[in-house]
Amino acid sequence: MAQLAQPVRGMRDILPPQGELRRRVANAILDIYARYGFELIETPALEALEVLLGSGGGENEKLVFKILKRGERLDEELSRGGELSDAGLRFDLTVPLARFVANHLNDLPMPFKVAHMASVWRGERPARGRFREFVQCDIDIVGEPSAAAEVELCSATLDALSGVGVQGCTVKLNDRRLLRAVVEKYLGPLEDPTPVYIELDKLERDGPSAVRRYLDGYDAAGVEGLLEWLEQGDIDAAPPETSEALKATLRSLADQGYAAEFDAALVRGIGYYTGQIFEVRRPDIGYSLAGGGRYDGMTARFGAPALAMCGFSIGFERVCDLVDPALFGRGQHRVAVTCANEDELMRSLAAARARRARDPGTVFNVVRRARNARKQQEDLTKLGYSEVLDGKEFGRQ
Amino acid sequence: MAQLAQPVRGMRDILPPQGELRRRVANAILDIYARYGFELIETPALEALEVLLGSGGGENEKLVFKILKRGERLDEELSRGGELSDAGLRFDLTVPLARFVANHLNDLPMPFKVAHMASVWRGERPARGRFREFVQCDIDIVGEPSAAAEVELCSATLDALSGVGVQGCTVKLNDRRLLRAVVEKYLGPLEDPTPVYIELDKLERDGPSAVRRYLDGYDAAGVEGLLEWLEQGDIDAAPPETSEALKATLRSLADQGYAAEFDAALVRGIGYYTGQIFEVRRPDIGYSLAGGGRYDGMTARFGAPALAMCGFSIGFERVCDLVDPALFGRGQHRVAVTCANEDELMRSLAAARARRARDPGTVFNVVRRARNARKQQEDLTKLGYSEVLDGKEFGRQ
Numbered sequence: 001m002a003q004l005a006q007p008v009r010g011m012r013d014i015l016p017p018q019g020e021l022r023r024r025v026a027n028a029i030l031d032i033y034a035r036y037g038f039e040l041i042e043t044p045a046l047e048a049l050e051v052l053l054g055s056g057g058g059e060n061e062k063l064v065f066k067i068l069k070r071g072e073r074l075d076e077e078l079s080r081g082g083e084l085s086d087a088g089l090r091f092d093l094t095v096p097l098a099r100f101v102a103n104h105l106n107d108l109p110m111p112f113k114v115a116h117m118a119s120v121w122r123g124e125r126p127a128r129g130r131f132r133e134f135v136q137c138d139i140d141i142v143g144e145p146s147a148a149a150e151v152e153l154c155s156a157t158l159d160a161l162s163g164v165g166v167q168g169c170t171v172k173l174n175d176r177r178l179l180r181a182v183v184e185k186y187l188g189p190l191e192d193p194t195p196v197y198i199e200l201d202k203l204e205r206d207g208p209s210a211v212r213r214y215l216d217g218y219d220a221a222g223v224e225g226l227l228e229w230l231e232q233g234d235i236d237a238a239p240p241e242t243s244e245a246l247k248a249t250l251r252s253l254a255d256q257g258y259a260a261e262f263d264a265a266l267v268r269g270i271g272y273y274t275g276q277i278f279e280v281r282r283p284d285i286g287y288s289l290a291g292g293g294r295y296d297g298m299t300a301r302f303g304a305p306a307l308a309m310c311g312f313s314i315g316f317e318r319v320c321d322l323v324d325p326a327l328f329g330r331g332q333h334r335v336a337v338t339c340a341n342e343d344e345l346m347r348s349l350a351a352a353r354a355r356r357a358r359d360p361g362t363v364f365n366v367v368r369r370a371r372n373a374r375k376q377q378e379d380l381t382k383l384g385y386s387e388v389l390d391g392k393e394f395g396r397q
Numbered sequence: 398m399a400q401l402a403q404p405v406r407g408m409r410d411i412l413p414p415q416g417e418l419r420r421r422v423a424n425a426i427l428d429i430y431a432r433y434g435f436e437l438i439e440t441p442a443l444e445a446l447e448v449l450l451g452s453g454g455g456e457n458e459k460l461v462f463k464i465l466k467r468g469e470r471l472d473e474e475l476s477r478g479g480e481l482s483d484a485g486l487r488f489d490l491t492v493p494l495a496r497f498v499a500n501h502l503n504d505l506p507m508p509f510k511v512a513h514m515a516s517v518w519r520g521e522r523p524a525r526g527r528f529r530e531f532v533q534c535d536i537d538i539v540g541e542p543s544a545a546a547e548v549e550l551c552s553a554t555l556d557a558l559s560g561v562g563v564q565g566c567t568v569k570l571n572d573r574r575l576l577r578a579v580v581e582k583y584l585g586p587l588e589d590p591t592p593v594y595i596e597l598d599k600l601e602r603d604g605p606s607a608v609r610r611y612l613d614g615y616d617a618a619g620v621e622g623l624l625e626w627l628e629q630g631d632i633d634a635a636p637p638e639t640s641e642a643l644k645a646t647l648r649s650l651a652d653q654g655y656a657a658e659f660d661a662a663l664v665r666g667i668g669y670y671t672g673q674i675f676e677v678r679r680p681d682i683g684y685s686l687a688g689g690g691r692y693d694g695m696t697a698r699f700g701a702p703a704l705a706m707c708g709f710s711i712g713f714e715r716v717c718d719l720v721d722p723a724l725f726g727r728g729q730h731r732v733a734v735t736c737a738n739e740d741e742l743m744r745s746l747a748a749a750r751a752r753r754a755r756d757p758g759t760v761f762n763v764v765r766r767a768r769n770a771r772k773q774q775e776d777l778t779k780l781g782y783s784e785v786l787d788g789k790e791f792g793r794q
Binding site: 004005006007008011012013014015016017019020022023027030034035036037039040041042043044045046047048050051065066067068070084085087089099100102103104107108109110111113114115119121123133143144146147148151152155159248252255256301302303304330332334336339342345346349350352353356362363364365366367368370376379380383 | 400401402403404405408409410411412413414416417419420424427431432433434436437438439440441442443444445447448462463464465467481482484486496497499500501504505506507508510511512516518520530540541543544545548549552556645649652653698699700701727729733736739742743746747749750753757759760761762763764765767773776777780
């Protein structure tokens, strides 16, 4: 196939019947979130670089797809060696949400429970199962300072996953305040521990020797102690208030019958978290299905008061990969009508329309008979058509 | 509000309850298309510039948001004055579809009836009601050369519009082959008439004196004759085969009870059309709700055989503006539970979860009681909550 016909590097096309499956899974998740009272919003794909890059988005910052200025503005910048871009594609939905909340504070209910589902873009090295464009499905609670926010987000996320048939999930929890106390105990006081978190986050993927290398600018004995601590952990190493809140989240989730556990090695490679962090894991899968945490005060970056904020994001593609397509069958009787010529097509189109009106539960797909009728029949069967009628007859109705 | 909190110029945030309304309208349209047998696909937001700009997209080409190359690749281009971008955001869904079909030809049923709904981006001057990011909802038929494609696309599009309560629409039709014959009759032979179409397309918006000015490089008497012709038109000025096909489309739509009429002045400002073109209008609105046409052979640009292609695109925002929100009510009993403190919240979250399981038709929204309880009550009423319960009681269940 010609090079020009390919999608851009690291991105992909979604073919039938996967497109319809994705729509159904997305709606099932959003329906569950709606029943929890999360209100759906949208934000633009593009944000000002000042919004995106002032965000402490960790490694994401390097990965932003920037938009080239246009026309005279570009010519001017090129002639004086200035900035070629002032906007980029969002790399997550959290930073845009904080901007959104700051922008519309007076028009939002408060506390604000919000759902947000859309594509994000990251210029990462493409790899098997990792794409540069992917969909996140986020819920966030703005204005709730207590662990009730964490509990509800974990509860709704696990319910959404089991609602689409992804069972057997566990939510793992940790707290950035606990991590910070431990990191500073072993490595000494740090102005910003984010670079350490970013490397520690690679522990599972790359193993301890790699992480030792990544952290070779730090005291070696300290790094060793830190890595050892992460293996065992101790929820009480945190300031008492932090430990109590973490225990309250775990207890409430356990009381409701969820699988929830403390995970000292859970770090997450994003700079903006300020409190509890969490991920959804399933024992048979080597990556998380959802991730999130508390990021209090991000609204203050955008000129608004520093509000309590906490969110949980489902990796939509990862969930779609686990979904049983049979659970999202189209559930409709599907009838194809194949026609030999334009006259049969015209008659069958009119007849199909009348049949659809009489029979709202049935799909009627009128289409010209292909030269390779057998391949067409197979294709139609694959697309769920249980009946294939002859347009000559059908069009006479 | 701080500048930094604003969306980028020409783009916008969607607040509740509009986000949920948009989801419901989108699903209603896609459900109707599914009943016609159109299969949903997705393509990436980014395409190679070679894909986008080799497309004869007319004025859209100037309006592409280009993606800046990154890292070493950018440094290299800057140092040698090379191309700073090789990819951009799609400005429509038609060009990406042609690439998609060329790429997956062997994996698609043929003829291929396809639905495609997504954001597109155009760097146009922002104006009232015109945004730089907007959603198109397209259906296309690939591999059907006859007017049966046009008929089915017009039928499905008008059914989708009336299905979401947008009644009283008319489809206006013309044919690029007719237009070309007329343009060349008045202006003489042209290698590419696209620049003329782009100016003629502004007739309704800017009026005839403006269009005379836009076309001042052409013979003035010829332009005058052309403008006069567009006012009256004559379907038989086309080559006989073209006139017959246009009449067949009109007849078939009229037979099915649709309002469909020939419109000599319908031009559309896009270069890639090769045959019939069409728009949906409603008499009370000064712009089209949907537009499309035949663009046979676009697949050949991407190294595939030149397939018959025809499509119709709904402007999603324009339709949402006309929809009656009452028709897309959430149809659910909505209960809010307001809580005074963390303890009430934790108990109420668990109680709400049990209630949702028992009563799948009801929304239970647990939230902390705001300091301004009256404003909160008003906000909850606006969001459709008919019952507001006290978490102290509710959490005891």
